[in-house]
Amino acid sequence: MYPIKNEEILEVAVEASLAASDIIMEAAHNPLIKKVKKSDSDLVTQTDLESEKIIKNFIIKNFPGHSILAEESDQKDNNSDYLWVIDPLDGTTNFVHGYPSFSVSIGIYYKKNPVVGVVLEMPHVKLYTAIVNNGSWCEGNKIQSSKTENIKDSLLVTGFGYQHGDLWGKNMDLFKIFTDKCHGVRRLGSASIDICHVATGQVDGFWEYDLSPWDSAAGILIAKEAGCIVSQLNGMEYNIFNNNILVTNGIIHKEMVKEFINYLN
Ligand code: IPD
Ligand code: CA
Ligand code: CA
Numbered sequence: 001m002y003p004i005k006n007e008e009i010l011e012v013a014v015e016a017s018l019a020a021s022d023i024i025m026e027a028a029h030n031p032l033i034k035k036v037k038k039s040d041s042d043l044v045t046q047t048d049l050e051s052e053k054i055i056k057n058f059i060i061k062n063f064p065g066h067s068i069l070a071e072e073s074d075q076k077d078n079n080s081d082y083l084w085v086i087d088p089l090d091g092t093t094n095f096v097h098g099y100p101s102f103s104v105s106i107g108i109y110y111k112k113n114p115v116v117g118v119v120l121e122m123p124h125v126k127l128y129t130a131i132v133n134n135g136s137w138c139e140g141n142k143i144q145s146s147k148t149e150n151i152k153d154s155l156l157v158t159g160f161g162y163q164h165g166d167l168w169g170k171n172m173d174l175f176k177i178f179t180d181k182c183h184g185v186r187r188l189g190s191a192s193i194d195i196c197h198v199a200t201g202q203v204d205g206f207w208e209y210d211l212s213p214w215d216s217a218a219g220i221l222i223a224k225e226a227g228c229i230v231s232q233l234n235g236m237e238y239n240i241f242n243n244n245i246l247v248t249n250g251i252i253h254k255e256m257v258k259e260f261i262n263y264l265n
Contacts, residue, residue, distance in 0.1 A: 003111060004063075004082075006131045009116045013084075014129065017104040017120040020051040024039050024089060028098065028123060042094045042162040048072055051104060052088035059084050073213045079246040083109040085217035085240065091190030100124060103137035107217025109239070117218035117225075119192045128196045128222050136199055137251035138223040145242040145249035148202035151178070153257070154204035154252055157186040157194045161210025170263075171209060177263060193217030199226035204246040205256055207233060213240035220247070223237045229253040 027047040030200055051073045059068055063084075068076040070086040084106065089095060091102030100123050109117040119128040119138075128143070130136040136143045148154045154176055160171050179185045186203065189193055192215060194206045197220045208215075217240050220230045229250040232238050235257040238245055 001116055002115065006115050006134075009063075010045060010129060010131055011255075012062045013106045013108060013116055013118040014127065016055040017106055017118050017127070019058065020054045020088060021120050021122055021125065022049050023047065023054065024095070024104070024247040025122060027183065028095060039082070041093075044095060045074065045089070045092060045098055047095070048089045048092055051193070052086060052192055055086050055088055055106065056105070057218040062188060069213060070083045073138055081111050083112075083195055083228065085214050086107065086219075087192060087214035090192045091188075094189045099189065101188045101190045103192050105191050105214060105218045107221060111218070112239075114221035114224075115216070117221035119196050119218050119222060121190075121193050121196065126196075127162060130222040130225040132221065132225070134225065134247045140148075140198070143200045143222075143226045145223070146204050147251065148249060149251055151182050151205075151255050154182045155186070155202075156182055156205045156207075157188060157203045158206065159187060159189065159191050159194060159208040159211075160207070165208060167209045174207070174260075174263060177259065181259075192219045193248050196213055197221050198228055198249065199223045201249065204252055205246070207244075207246045207256070207260075209233075209244050211243050211245055216240055216245055220245075223247050231257065233257070234264065235261070 027261045041114045066082040067078045067080045068084045087105040090105050105118045115132045128138050169230040170218045233244045
């Protein structure tokens, strides 16, 4: 059904993420290498750029005809059925401050559908992978979302984008609404890891308003293959070019969508 075996693609994505993580971890121990660029709060470091270069080189070497969408450089559009969507360092703010939640995220799409996802969590390294229709794995173990049945018994996680415009107030309201209704809402600062934590069942749901394609491209396949449901906040179908996302264990999905719809109306 696919022109290239998904296992072959996974192998290259894993190799690329491991090579990128080597330079990220090296730099994490050496603050001198960190340079701040984009804006006061939306940071970009030399390491973001180096990591992206390494990953792109792996792709170009192995699959020169594929298209690439990566956070820190212009899109490489080869008019291919394959698209690699890369966040070379997700959780840059955490990385800069030595806070333990940052990752490399690589999602591969064939004809706009996710076929392979790789998220490499750092600094306590955990490799999450998924191949479509083949389940999700973390460090060699199959993973499964939680069995939590309602919001009341859940632990949730969210994220806040860098733009503090209209969405800012909504983020704060929703943080409060859900904190009042569940066991707690966490905010870690790496969306790809947040999504993988729903996939492993460590948290029961994740939402965010203002994501970019590379934040969720790999995570959503890992989540779906682990039994999660992924949608927009209003329950409509999600694709990586929608900026708002809800990922849950599936069981509490309807209840959460109802809360968002109530709030948004
Ligand atoms: C950010 C992180 C964060 C999320 C932001 C993203 P970056 O990505 O995933 O958790 O809340 O919306 O932009 O800038 O660290 O790659
Ligand atoms: Ca990101
Ligand atoms: Ca990034």
